[in-house]
Amino acid sequence: MSELMRWDELGPGGVVTPAESPRPKTGDWRTNGRPELRLDRCVSCLLCWLYCPDSAFKLEGTTLVGIDYDVCKGCELCVEVCPAAALAMAPEADA
């Protein structure tokens, strides 16, 4: 949506569909470190995926494969709920 739409191009109520929706890297807002995933400890219970207030946990089927740092805000909820100590907060990679 780099081009601003005209009023007569908006659908009823201005409903935004996924195709029109910009995907800004909201992970930019993250402060105070980020969760690191140790896949060797992960039991793929998916509690992190369930509790994540965004959609930072990437799955292949029902198996956890990684973290999308473009959207992770570093809230630490996943670290709290992980029963296998597979998640721990760490400094930013580039910090």
Place this chain on the structure above:
Amino acid sequence: MIAAEPQLLTGGEAVAHALCQIEPDVVPVYPITPQTPIIQTFATLVADGAAHTEIVNVESEHSAMSAAIGSALAGARTATATSSQGLALMAEVVYIAASMRAPIVMAVGNRALSGPINIHCDHSDSMLVRDSGVVQLFAENAQEAYDLMVMAPRIAEHPDVLLPVLVCQDGFTITHAAEPVELLADELVREFVGPYHRADALLDVSHPGTHGPFAMPDYYFEFRRAQADAITAAGRVIDEVADEFEGLTGRRNGALEQYQVGGADEVIVALGSSAGTIKDVVDELRAAQRHVGLLKIRAFRPLPLRELRCLLSDAADVFVLDRADSPGGAPPLAADVAFALAGEASRLHSHVYGLGGRDLHPEAVRDVFLQRAPHYVGVRGDECPA
């Protein structure tokens, strides 16, 4: 085609029967005088199995309209009802319903806003949501309230409109007064109303979307402009639906009703039940060779401004009767008619009447036509105290 004999029904009951025949999927509602008989009658009909509707007993009108938005956007046909303070409490959400393009049908029993607290009719509650972007239709009597209610879902749910439609009837004067009302057969109403289908239904998870997104200065204005276009489209749709309804019943419920307006020198413009009284006075003055008429407005929003101009610009004197005041400014209907008539030679006279249920007697209407009435018709005390 019309079911049996007319039945003796109050306006509230008539509208409840219309709702039953429309059979909305969901009705979130909170009771308030003088709307209560509408939902009470409807709830009785639902309990008796006459309609399969989920009635949600919410804790306030604010919640009623909030639930109605969710329901309508989810893809369920939705209706509610309110009056006065209920509409005032709901007002914030009424704006949101219009902006989210939720086609909710709402019966309104018009009642004065507090204070002082009062339960009787005026139009101040409707005027409070005048600028919200909802369609507002005003009935003159119980039959019209029923007819407009049957028409309402067709107007609300038209893909070019998708806006709440308020079917307004004067509190007590119509809601509680029994009159003969011709009800249509249930199947006929169901066929006329048809199914409700929403292309972008919230519960259609295969087509997800963000409803009610935040709009910054770069988009808010475009949203509002699109909303203005939707209510303009409602003007055309009201005409189309009125045509179809007339074909079915022989009763015309267009945006305006002309009563002896052709060739009239003096015309009253008014909303609601007072039109009945004014018609009697028009008949009486016409018999005395006075060229008077009444232009009754059913569609207050969208107001057919161009038609108003066409119909009124030949009249030397136009008297606008508002059943609501705008303290410190022009009464709402008078302001609209002045806008419609800008640049025309007609003299405009503004009157406020009937606040808090004060009756409008034929003598007062006669005084308006004879230019003997004060701005505030029917109030005790001099117009300009010494």
